[in-house]
Amino acid sequence: MKTSARNQLVGTVKHIKHGVVNDEITVTLKGGQEICATITCDSREYLDLKEGDPVVALIKSTSIIIATDAAHIKLSARNQLTGTISNISRGAVYSLVEIDLGNGVSVIAGITIESTDGLDLHPGQTAAALFKAGSVILGVPA
Numbered sequence: 561m562k563t564s565a566r567n568q569l570v571g572t573v574k575h576i577k578h579g580v581v582n583d584e585i586t587v588t589l590k591g592g593q594e595i596c597a598t599i600t601c602d603s604r605e606y607l608d609l610k611e612g613d614p615v616v617a618l619i620k621s622t623s624i625i626i627a628t629d630a631a632h633i634k635l636s637a638r639n640q641l642t643g644t645i646s647n648i649s650r651g652a653v654y655s656l657v658e659i660d661l662g663n664g665v666s667v668i669a670g671i672t673i674e675s676t677d678g679l680d681l682h683p684g685q686t687a688a689a690l691f692k693a694g695s696v697i698l699g700v701p702a
Contacts, residue, residue, distance in 0.1 A: 561699060565618040566656070566668045569595065573613045576604065585609065585698060587617055591663030596638040597696035607700050616699045621670035623695040626657055628679055630688045637690040641667060645685045648676065657681060659689050 561568075571587040574594065583604045585597045595617055599607075609615070630640060643661040655676040657669045667689045681687065 561616065563618055566621040567619040569617040569665065571615055571617060573609055573611050573615055576609060576611060584693065587615055590665050591661060593641055593661055595641070595696060596693040597698050598693040599698055607698065609700070613700065618697040618699060619691055619695055621656060621668045623691050624667060624669035625690040626669050626671055626679065626681065627688045627690055628685065630690065635690060638693040639691045641689045642686065645681060645683050645687050647683060648681060650676070659687055
């Protein structure tokens with residue numbers, strides 16, 4: 561599958577919480593971290609998702625917020641993946657910040673240079689990738 565989403569996280573459906581309009585899908589990534597996706601019930605039925613199924617979670621890099629001290633605040637973002645910054649690629653306006661989650665899994669956040677500098681981000685630093693469950697698109701093998 562080719563997509564423009566920088567983040568293509570492979571995982572397994574752990575749990576499906578059924579709703580009236582939307583379903584909440586918990587996905588376990590390689591290494592044990594979990595993410596949550598909210599998709600419409602129609603989409604879940606179309607994908608024929610069941611617990612134990614393999615999925616790919618797609619998240620645009622610009623949908624990810626970086627935090628360096630999220631442990632001390634409560635956030636509405638369901639997904640909070642903590643790891644170590646492994647690389648920062650600076651552009652004219654945006655930086656691409658890669659966070660290594662371990663076990664060969666990483667996420668890339670596209671944030672402004674101003675935010676990169678304001679947070680004093682650097683490789684080796686612990687950081688969290690934050691994103692809403694509604695920012696996750698799920699795909700399955702065709």
